[in-house]
Amino acid sequence: MVSARLPVAPRPFMDELLSSWMARVAARYGSEPRELMVYLAGQGGRDAGARQVDDVAPDMELLRLWAQACRIDPERLRRRSLASRYPDRPEGWLLTEIVPVCLACFDADVAACRDAYLRGHWRLAEQVGCPAHRTMFLDLCPTCRGRLRPSFRLLNGMLRPFCRKCDAVLTSRGGEEGSSKRDFAIGVLEFQRQISRIIRRDPSRLVRLEQAIRTLWAPLDRDGATRPVLALWFEQSGWNCPYEARAAVGSSAPLQHLSVRWRALTLVILHYLFGAELVPGAVLPEAALVLFRRAAPMPWLAQSRDARNRKGKRTIEASAERVHRLSKRPVHRLNGNFLDERGDFGRIHP
Known part of the structure; x- marks a missing residue:
């Protein structure tokens, strides 16, 4: 069969996600990307309609289908993938499901008389706020x-973003943001800039940063606990991990499974524990030791023989060994690990 040619196909923006561009192309025909994909696959793409284009590392067969239909170079589309834009970034630092958005960016698109679109950097795991507008992502x-x-959907000649569930237009106009929320966003923006620099320039610090985040989201004390280690950071006794964050507990890449507010809270806790660097050093602060000692043994908690011989210094590896030893001891039934148990964690920070 001869591949389809779409009469109207908008060009992708420089910082646009592939999935966003495809959604805009489909919206021009009152369709969804999957429906248009099925149509293009039926014009010569075999079973391609059963698959979706991945923003991280897309299938070139699918990209060629879209490129032919939209009269665009497939290499140009490939360069829009996250693997091409961020070749040295670990996959664990890319979001794979929900893409958070900045409503002010959508309003800026409307003010510039162009279609609204999803930015590529919104899929970066450490990005929890918009640097341009100093607001938290939603x-x-x-x-x-x-x-x-x-x-x-088309509105007044331009494509505007709508909520797929309630059909409300996504805009920040009419919404009020308090000064406390803006101050919080500004503070978190500094944390995310620091982490972005670590990811780009400092592999050794990145390893320690990832280990600290995994430990914060490790289950407490024993396998099967649904409460993460960072529960000890809260004031409330008997705090239970919300359902929306349960997938991150015990994960090797916790930030991928967390909403914006939980990723932002993780950055705040890192700042409290390790200061401006956000990364644990050779010696762990006392507050970090209190948390890390309560972590259940996990495969990614490394053990080091050299750490045993060091006296007067407690490193991450040494504390991990202690976690393994403590995990073999009996756990009191009122330690607060599970939903039907109680425990007085107290507040470990002033």
Whole structure:
């Protein structure tokens, strides 16, 4: 069969996600990307319609289908993938599911008389706020409070983002943001800039940073606990991990499974524990030791024979060994690990 040629196909923006561009192309025909993919696959793409294009590392067969239909160089589309834009970034630092958005960026698109679109850097795991507008990203619809999955529709000649669930237009106009929220966003933006620099320039510090984050989201004390180690950081006794964050507990890449607010809170805790560097050094602070000693043994907790011989210094590896030893001891039934148990964690920081 002869491949289809679409009469109208907008060009991708420089910082646009592949999935966002495809959604805009489909919206021009009152369709969704999957429906248009099925149509293009039926014109010569065999079973391609059953698959979705991955923003991280897309299938070139699918990209060629879209490139032929839209009269665009497939290499140009490949360069829009996250693997091409961030070749040295570990996969654990890329979001794979919900893409958080900045409503102010959408309004800026409208003010510039162009289609709204999803930015590529919104899929970076450490990005929790918009540097341009100094606001926190959203992954919940401000109208229906459901999980946000934007769709694009024509409105006044331009494609605007709508909530797929409640059909509300996504805009920051009319919303009020308190000074406390803006101050919090500004503080978190500094943390995310520091982590971005570590990811780009300092592999050795990145290893320690990833280990600290995994330990914070490790289960408490024994396998099967649904409460993460960072529960000890809260004031509330008997605090239970919300359902939305359960997938991150015990994961090797916790930030991939967390909403914006939980990723931001993780950055705040890192700042409290390890200061401006956000990365543990050779000697762990006492507050970090209190948390890390309560972690259940996990495969990624490394053991080091050299750490045993060091006296007067407690490193990450040494504390991991202590975690393994403590995990073999009996755990009191009122330690607060599970939903039906109670425990007085107290507050470990002033």
